[in-house]
Amino acid sequence: MQALVLRGKEDLVCREEPVPRPGPGELLIRTKAATICTSDINDIKYNHFGIQTPMIMGHEAAGIVEEVGPQVSGFAAGDQVCTHPVMPCGKCGACRDGLHHLCGDMEHLGLNRGGAFAQYFVIRADRARKKPQGVSFAAASLVEPISVCLEAIHRGNVRKGGSVLIMGDGPFGVICSRLLKGFGVGQVIVAGHHPFRLEMTGASTICKDQGEVVEKEIFRLTQGRGVDTAILCVGSGTAVNTAIAVLRPRGTLSVFSAVEPAPAINLFRVHVKELNICGSCNDEDLLDQAVQVLESQPGDFEDMVTHRLPFSQWREAFNLAVNGKDQALKVSLLFD
Ligand SMILES: [Zn+2]
Ligand SMILES: [Zn+2]
Incomplete structure (x- = not known):
């Protein structure tokens, strides 16, 4: 062969x-x-x-x-x-x-x-x-990438009506964004750099910059409250710190990307906002759920x-x- x-x-x-x-x-x-x-x-x-x-x-x-x-x-x-x-x-x-x-x-x-x-x-x-x-x-x-993106969403404590920030507009960012349709989320914000890929996310709100510009924009979009969940779909230390800055108190960061070199993160913010930072890697028996998603929203994955x-x-x-x-x-x- x-x-x-x-x-x-x-x-x-x-x-x-x-x-x-x-x-x-x-x-x-x-x-x-x-x-x-x-x-x-x-x-x-x-x-x-x-x-x-x-x-x-x-x-x-x-x-x-x-x-x-x-x-x-x-x-x-x-x-x-x-x-x-x-x-x-x-x-x-x-x-x-x-x-x-x-x-x-x-x-x-x-x-x-x-x-x-x-x-x-x-x-x-x-x-x-x-x-x-x-x-x-x-x-x-795509069942495996869908499975692992479902894991990243579950690990992020995503809740009905809540707000989710996706950092990164690569394939995982796009898949997470499309999967969130099925979670009844109130607001999905995607931050990334590539106009074509941001468009592909189908998210209602996109941010085209990094760092402080995104921070201000996200606080504006959430009426100053910050987001409930941030899913890290890009290997950037800046993105990690942006997520920590814009999470609301007791918010969750789902670390779904390797970040190299290891970034210095602001643990004071983690401390005073009682943030949850958790990893997400592979998926805990989500293959059947991924097949169901593929069956129920095929158009999202064909294109x-x-x-x-x-x-x-x-x-x-x-x-x-x-x-x-x-x-x-x-x-x-x-x-x-
Ligand atoms: Zn893969
Ligand atoms: Zn084993």
Whole structure:
């Protein structure tokens, strides 16, 4: 099969690889669509996670069950499925505590297990779901980003009628903003830099700057009260401090992005406003909810996949995902 293989930093190539075999409890999937994630781009550029190369990349994918491994029930060859790349071990301390998504020994497509930028990939059957009818494979590839964005919203204590500030207009900022429609939130404000992407958020209110300008604007928009929740969807220290400045007393910051270098934050404000700062990473069993969302608001996710290119044009696809911030949001590779 043809696959995109990371051979080392900034060295991604398309080459022939053997088709993987499904083990017990696993499915072999014929890939139909795989979307490029910001983390793929970072893995290729920096390899923060220390991926052992060579590794087939790609973790957001949907396709058709080609072969069912031993001890699998509920799936048959020909089923159209969407998949979640995180496969918890079920044995470590975090797993035993019920925090499977924070497993210290997880397997993850494209990180420590062959990924989905390939004509075929293997996934554990418990991490696959039937694709809702009427949703394209490209949009169905978004179930994992949708799951993790739902987690960021839950961790942010988002409440009916409350106000939410999303910091950042990348794919996660846009997905969070669209998901919030289903939470009955009173006010969604998105702060970002890219007019095209801000438009894509569909939020009623957008802020085009950073720092003090955003602070003043948010206090104006909330009649001086500040926001109930801020979701950090950008790796910027300035954004962290803006969020801390504009949260109302007892407000919550959901830290949904790596921030490097580590920012100096104003803990005095955290202290006097009794703020909650919490992390958000992966998702606590939100795959089924993500599939439901995809089924109930498919239009929101179809048009988020702004570009669908044949697998053979993978270089162009990555170029769009890296450099196309004024025209591209999620870029999908399509397979025959
Ligand atoms: Zn991803
Ligand atoms: Zn575990």
